[in-house]
Amino acid sequence: MTLKIGILSFAHMHAQSYAQEIVAHPDAVLVGIADPDPARGAAMAAQLSTTYYPTEATLLSQGLDGVIVASENIHHRRLVELAASAGVRAILCEKPLATTTKDARAMIAACAAAGVKLATAFPCRYSPAFQRLKQQVSAGAVGEVLAIRGTNRGTMPGGWFVDKALSGGGAVIDHSVHVADLNRVLLGREATEVYAEIGSGFYHQDWEDTGFLTIGYEGGVFATLDTSWSRPKTFPTWGDVTLQVVGTNGVLDLDMFAQNLVHYDDRAGRIGWDNWGSGTDAGLVADFLRLIAGQEVPNLATGEDGLRALAVALAAYRSAASGESAAVENS
Amino acid sequence: MTYRVGLIGAGTMGSTHARHWNALPGAELVGVLDPRRDAAHAAGPVFSDWDTLLSQAKPDIIDVCTPTPFHREYVERAAAAGKAIFVEKPMARTLADCDAMIAATERAGVPVMSGHVLRYFAEYAAAKRLVDAGGVGTPVAIRTARMAGFPDLGGRPNWYADPEQSGGLVLDMILHDFDWLRWTFGPVSRVFARGLYGQKAHFGRLDYALVTLRFESGALAHVTGSWAHPGGFRTTLEIAGDGGMITHDSAASAPLAASLRSTGGGGGVAVPESPMAEGEDPYYLEIAAFVAALEKGEPPPVTLQDAREATRIALAALESIETGKAVTL
Numbered sequence: 251m252t253l254k255i256g257i258l259s260f261a262h263m264h265a266q267s268y269a270q271e272i273v274a275h276p277d278a279v280l281v282g283i284a285d286p287d288p289a290r291g292a293a294m295a296a297q298l299s300t301t302y303y304p305t306e307a308t309l310l311s312q313g314l315d316g317v318i319v320a321s322e323n324i325h326h327r328r329l330v331e332l333a334a335s336a337g338v339r340a341i342l343c344e345k346p347l348a349t350t351t352k353d354a355r356a357m358i359a360a361c362a363a364a365g366v367k368l369a370t371a372f373p374c375r376y377s378p379a380f381q382r383l384k385q386q387v388s389a390g391a392v393g394e395v396l397a398i399r400g401t402n403r404g405t406m407p408g409g410w411f412v413d414k415a416l417s418g419g420g421a422v423i424d425h426s427v428h429v430a431d432l433n434r435v436l437l438g439r440e441a442t443e444v445y446a447e448i449g450s451g452f453y454h455q456d457w458e459d460t461g462f463l464t465i466g467y468e469g470g471v472f473a474t475l476d477t478s479w480s481r482p483k484t485f486p487t488w489g490d491v492t493l494q495v496v497g498t499n500g501v502l503d504l505d506m507f508a509q510n511l512v513h514y515d516d517r518a519g520r521i522g523w524d525n526w527g528s529g530t531d532a533g534l535v536a537d538f539l540r541l542i543a544g545q546e547v548p549n550l551a552t553g554e555d556g557l558r559a560l561a562v563a564l565a566a567y568r569s570a571a572s573g574e575s576a577a578v579e580n581s
Numbered sequence: 582m583t584y585r586v587g588l589i590g591a592g593t594m595g596s597t598h599a600r601h602w603n604a605l606p607g608a609e610l611v612g613v614l615d616p617r618r619d620a621a622h623a624a625g626p627v628f629s630d631w632d633t634l635l636s637q638a639k640p641d642i643i644d645v646c647t648p649t650p651f652h653r654e655y656v657e658r659a660a661a662a663g664k665a666i667f668v669e670k671p672m673a674r675t676l677a678d679c680d681a682m683i684a685a686t687e688r689a690g691v692p693v694m695s696g697h698v699l700r701y702f703a704e705y706a707a708a709k710r711l712v713d714a715g716g717v718g719t720p721v722a723i724r725t726a727r728m729a730g731f732p733d734l735g736g737r738p739n740w741y742a743d744p745e746q747s748g749g750l751v752l753d754m755i756l757h758d759f760d761w762l763r764w765t766f767g768p769v770s771r772v773f774a775r776g777l778y779g780q781k782a783h784f785g786r787l788d789y790a791l792v793t794l795r796f797e798s799g800a801l802a803h804v805t806g807s808w809a810h811p812g813g814f815r816t817t818l819e820i821a822g823d824g825g826m827i828t829h830d831s832a833a834s835a836p837l838a839a840s841l842r843s844t845g846g847g848g849g850v851a852v853p854e855s856p857m858a859e860g861e862d863p864y865y866l867e868i869a870a871f872v873a874a875l876e877k878g879e880p881p882p883v884t885l886q887d888a889r890e891a892t893r894i895a896l897a898a899l900e901s902i903e904t905g906k907a908v909t910l
C-alpha cells in the first residue's frame with residue numbers, strides 16, 4: 251500500500267530533504283505541498299514533480315495518511331492541530347516542536363484526542379555514529395556516565411530564524427533541542443535544571459546568537475551545550491554536533507559530521523568540507539512512514555520527546571533572564 | 582651577575598624547573614630542598630633544611646615548586662629573607678593564603694613571579710597576539726579544554742587526590758586556562774561550574790569539570806577540564822568573534838607522532854610538551870622572563886595579583902560546583 255503524504259510549508263529548509271526522501275521511498279507518494287508563499291510553493295512542487303495547493307485545507311482534503319509540518323516555529327501548533335482535525339494518521343513536526351510548552355502540550359493533546367500519532371523531527375537520532383555511540387554507552391563501554399559535553403554550533407541561518415515573532419528566539423531555541431534530545435536518549439534520564447549564559451555579540455541584534463547551557467539531570471549527571479551561531483562565514487561547513495561522554499571507565503567522543511572530504515576550491519575561493527557520511531533524514535522519514543503504517547518505531551521521537559527537549563531550551567531563557575539556574579518544566 | 586637559585590621541591594614541576602635553571606645563562610641552581618633525597622639529588626645540590634640552604638647555598642632566588650598547601654610557608658620565609666621569589670601555580674589553596682603571601686612580599690619589597698606558564702606556550706601566546714591584533718574582531722564565544730588522565734605520582738602519596746590539598750583539576754589544571762583567559766579577555770564577572778569535585782565515589786580516580794565564565798566585556802568562555810581521559814594529554818582552543826575565529830587542537834598540530842611497537846612506562850603528572858627550538862620551551866621562557874625582569878629591575882611579567890585573580894576564578898568555580906549556584910565576582 252502506498253502512503254499518501256503532504257507537506258505543510260517549506261519555510262524550514264529541512265522540508266526539501268524530507269520531501270526528497272518521500273519521493274524516493276517505494277511505499278510513499280508525495281501528494282502535494284501547501285505553502286503560504288505561492289512562488290516558493292510552486293517552485294518546490296515543480297522541482298519535486300508534485301502538486302502545489304494554495305491552501306492547507308485543500309491539501310488536507312486529499313485523503314492524506316501522513317503530514318509533515320515544516321513551517322516557521324510559531325505556526326507549528328496551528329498546522330499540527332489543523333492536520334490532526336483533518337483525520338490523517340500521523341504527523342511529523344519539525345523541531346522545535348513549538349515555542350512554548352503550552353503550545354506543545356496543546357499539540358500533543360489535540361493529536362491524542364483525534365487518535366493521530368505525533369512525531370518530532372530529531373534526525374540526529376538516525377546518525378550511524380550516534381547509533382554506535384548509544385550502543386557503546388548501553389553496553390557499558392565508559393562505565394557509568396557522569397557528564398556530557400555537547401556542542402551544536404552553526405552559522406547564523408538568517409531569514410525567519412532571526413525573526414523572534416516567527417522563531418520564538420535565536421540560537422538557543424534553534425539549536426539546543428537537538429543535543430537536549432540526544433542526551434536524554436543516551437542517559438535515559440530527564441533534565442531537571444538549566445543554567446544558561448546567552449549573548450548577542452556576533453551580530454549585535456535583539457536575538458541571542460550565543461548560548462552556553464549547563465544542564466543538570468536526574469541522578470546528578472551534568473552536561474554543557476554550546477548552541478551558538480558562532481561559525482564564521484568562512485567556516486568550511488554549516489556547523490557541528492559533538493558529544494564528549496565522560497564515564498567512570500573512560501570517554502567517548504562523537505563528532506557527528508566528521509566524515510568530510512576537505513575541498514580546496516580555487517574556483518570558489520574557499521575551503522569546504524564535503525560530507526560523505528550517511529544522511530540522517532532517510533532513517534527519520536522511513537520511521538515516520540512505519541509509524542503511519544502502524545509499526546513499532548522506538549527510535550522515532552514522539553511529541554512528548556519534542557516537548558521535553560523544548561522545555562530545556564525554554565528553561566535556558568528563564569535562567570539567562572534571572573542569572574540563576576531554572577527548573578526544567580516537567581509535564 | 583649570575584643569580585643563585587634555591588629550589589624548594591623536586592617533584593614533577595621542580596625537576597622540570599631544575600633542568601631549565603641549569604640551561605639558563607645568568608642563573609645557577611645552587612641548592613635543592615626535598616624530603617625525598619633521591620629526587621633532590623637528581624635536581625641539584627641537596628640541603629637538609631631551609632636554614633642550611635640559606636646560609637650555605639646563599640641563593641638570590643627561591644623557586645617554590647612544592648605541593649600547593651606549602652607555597653605560602655616558603656614564600657613567606659623567602660620574603661622574610663629578602664629573596665626574589667618564583668612560585669608555581671596555583672599560588673595557594675585559599676584566598677586568605679594568597680593575601681598573606683602578597684602582604685608578606687610587599688612588606689619585604691621583594692620581586693615575585695607566578696608560574697602561569699601557559700602565557701609562554703607559543704600557541705597560546707600567538708592566539709593572544711592574534712586576538713589583540715583584531716584577528717577575530719571583538720571576541721564573543723571562547724572555548725578551551727585541557728584533558729588528561731588523573732595525575733599519577735608513581736606510588737608516592739598522591740596529594741592531587743586530596744581535594745583539600747589540590748583543589749582538584751579546577752584549581753590545579755584549568756587554572757592555567759583561567760589565567761590565560763583573564764590575561765587575554767580581561768576581568769571575569771560571573772562563574773558557573775559543574776564537576777566531580779567533592780564526589781567521593783569518583784574523586785581520586787577521576788575528575789572532570791565544565792566551567793562557564795562571563796567576562797566584564799560581555800564575552801563568554803567555556804572551559805573543559807578533564808582528569809578522566811586515560812589516553813594522554815590534549816588541549817583545544819577556540820576563539821570566535823564578530824570578525825572571525827581561531828581554533829587550535831594539540832592533537833591536530835603535533836609535528837611528530839610515534840607509533841612504536843614497545844611502549845615505555847608512564848608515571849608522573851601530565852606536563853604539556855611541544856617540541857620547540859632550544860630556548861623556546863615555555864618553562865625555560867618563563868624563568869628567563871623572570872631573570873630578565875630582575876636584571877632590569879622591572880616588575881616580573883606575571884605578578885602575584887595576577888595569580889590571585891586566577892585563583893579567585895578557580896575557587897569561585899569550586900564554590901559553584903559545591904553550591905550549584907553561579908558566583909558573581
